[in-house]
Amino acid sequence: MSPDARDVLYVVKNISLLIIGHLPDIEFIKMNYKLILRFFGTLLLVETAALLIAALVSLIYKEHDIVYFLISSAISFVVGISCILSGRNAKLQIGKREGSLVVTFTWIVFSLFGLLPYWLSGSIPSFTDAFFETISGFTTTGASILNNIEELSYGMLFWRSLTHWIGGLGIIVLSLALLPVFGMSATQLFAAEAAGPTKDKIHPKINETAKRLFLIYLLLTTAQTVLLRIGGMTWFDALCQSFGTVATGGFSTKQASIAYWDSAYIQYIIIIFMILSGVNFSLYYFGFKNKFSKIKENEELKYYLILLFSATIVIVLSQIDFSSALSFSKVEQAWRDSLFTVSSLMTTTGFGTADYVQWHHFTWIILLIVMITGASAGSTSGAIKMVRIVIVFKYCYYEFKRIIHPNAVLPVRYSGHIVREDVITRVLAFVLLYLITIAFGILVLNISGMGFEESIGGLIACLGGVGPGLGELGPMGNYAAIPDFSKWFLSFIMLVGRLELFTVLLLFTPAFWKK
């Protein structure tokens, strides 16, 4: 691994730990602006490479859009190299407050350079729209402002899907450090050996872990691409849908999303891979290591699957007309549509095969609930995550037990371990802050001129990184018609949700700016 890449990982790791504030025993030193520049410079080189891959796709399909990819990558490269050169003497020093700024701006900088191909080529003429579409890609949300997706060139479609894949990878690496929130450090999850987090040990550990995660991510993408190709998709479509699935993004290459492929095989493959992408990636690692007991005792996985299938069954029952004769094909269709929709929304992917806006109103509420819970921590999915939901419910139940047995010591257990009281409090605070953000955000959207249903659906969908919402923002609609202000606000909300609230919201507290 190059020294620069190592720096990036080191910085990401430490910044994340800073943001979480969970491991105060690690020494933190003040970051200088040179290092920030060098960091962003390195990131821009990564983006340059990504833009060149999109250019290659345009080359293969002999498209004029190759020009815009080359221009964009040139801009990205020049700015990137300048940043690295201005920061070449930087020492590895990280300040406390800068961490939050850097992580937030990583997504903003990526989006500002990533929108260039859309905007320069005129594929998305409005700057606001281009930014919305790009940050929606990088945050793996999948909310789109495009009225006709198939109008775009292959290069643009590929770039659109690639933003998902890059964003998903970024989150997986970041969540390495975010996992300690739940009282389990990344090292604990990825290696059985107890490791004291000394400064020297972080380097090899995080490199090793990052490599493993990347391999799992790559493996899922490859497997899905091949399986979709077998089902009759072109290689291009297969790869792009896989990018959208594994990153739980939801951008498709077709206007009708997955409904375009009227094949049970293809739809079931995508269902399976959506569900797989909502699982904590560390469980795959345990699987490879034959540690199946670790997978079996993982409560997040258990409740994730229970909620997913329960919600599906309720929705299936609401769609079957029991007064007429039941045929296998009808039941299968209802089952597939329901399972697809629930999997898509709960894993915060956002692909569509059926227009759930047309379903019974009460199914909307079930769908909104799974959009708020999300899938597992340590996956690419967004929203609250099941681990937090499970802890909230366990704690509430513990409160009931405490009323009956006031003197008994009844600790909350998660996956066989006792959850510390301060971790519980923090989880409860996170979930509450998430719900407060929803209420506040709906209010802002509604004031900005969006409808009642659109405000509710749009806010929950963007905060959770889902994509489609309710009303005109449903799976067959898009975000094109909402006011510009709402688009900027929702871009902000996508970032807030993707970075687990505190990272971004911290910048808006007086405490952050006070000495």
Add this chain to the structure above:
Amino acid sequence: MSPDARDVLYVVKNISLLIIGHLPDIEFIKMNYKLILRFFGTLLLVETAALLIAALVSLIYKEHDIVYFLISSAISFVVGISCILSGRNAKLQIGKREGSLVVTFTWIVFSLFGLLPYWLSGSIPSFTDAFFETISGFTTTGASILNNIEELSYGMLFWRSLTHWIGGLGIIVLSLALLPVFGMSATQLFAAEAAGPTKDKIHPKINETAKRLFLIYLLLTTAQTVLLRIGGMTWFDALCQSFGTVATGGFSTKQASIAYWDSAYIQYIIIIFMILSGVNFSLYYFGFKNKFSKIKENEELKYYLILLFSATIVIVLSQIDFSSALSFSKVEQAWRDSLFTVSSLMTTTGFGTADYVQWHHFTWIILLIVMITGASAGSTSGAIKMVRIVIVFKYCYYEFKRIIHPNAVLPVRYSGHIVREDVITRVLAFVLLYLITIAFGILVLNISGMGFEESIGGLIACLGGVGPGLGELGPMGNYAAIPDFSKWFLSFIMLVGRLELFTVLLLFTPAFWKK
């Protein structure tokens, strides 16, 4: 005070403490069924007395309905006396689980006997409707199924308002014991002297405190009645509206609610008394004792008023048309309507002067938010209560500060005191459980056949004890048209909300029924 009344207070106090499970140092002993019978018997004698007062009103107005009040009170008396006689040898023994059952059934028993006048007289022919209307009264909710309120006789109207007043009084007495949830015991609030809660000391303390609260309650009711009479209401209307205000209930004697009295004086008087009824009653006690510093440092009062007036100002601004000339009367009307509506919904009263369903959609969200926050603990208002909201926000902000200063000890302070970590966790859990109940309840209502807006508004309004919701359940509509199942479910929800969730929900946990 009679020995029976003393028993009732003793039982209420200990049961409440049991439910809260907050003072495990008090000895609890197993309750026998004889005491439960004697307890309910005594309560039924109270209800008999209340029914006789309503009979007196019918007598004054020479109404035929007096017959039904006499029959109802006779039934209540006979059952009550039988219960007391069968339980005459009972010892003062309280079991752990029975407490939750007894408090819950107090409201149910009161409602079952309280519905008799409506049902027997045919004023409300449907049993479901009569139960809904009565429990809505006793829980001080104020949700009505009546399509033409003014059709009712004076006796029935009086009884309807009296159920509010009795329910409000019950909650004030119960909240004596509920206050310790927030880390301050009732004795601490009502007397400066630190008192070790020994078994012997409870009797005089609780009697003393109950007397004081009752006096404040009576004083507020009397003052409002006189002031409304001065404004031109009849004594009858003045008394009934005061019952509805002080109990934060919301039943009016007029179909148009307070809009019937098109008098700024009357409406402002009701606004003032709604706001006063949302204040912790112990603060009035401090006021009488000239301890104004205690009132000044009370953060719940501060944030209650800040939120109330901020919400009002935003709504006023949304109603004024700045493009046309502003007149004083227009602005005053907008101000009065907005302040009335916000005060009415935030204190969970539910009186109406304007149809907010016709206002800008975003004001609905503001109104839903204040319906969820509620007013102060220790008042008759329902919902979450501001003290919990304040603690949630303070804790969230503390989390942000902790990220920046991971090693600093930053305790959450409330009204000058440090809030213990376990109290914070419990408050967070309560608020989350409240929000979970909202989500689950909306789903049930929606499945039962109610519309999207009606489900959201109706659930939040009934859980918080507000009354009017959204859509057809708005201030100019009512609950008559919703399905029977929804009426029973909402009756249950009113009870759950009124008894602060845990009391009622506890009965549905396996832990409650396990040995």
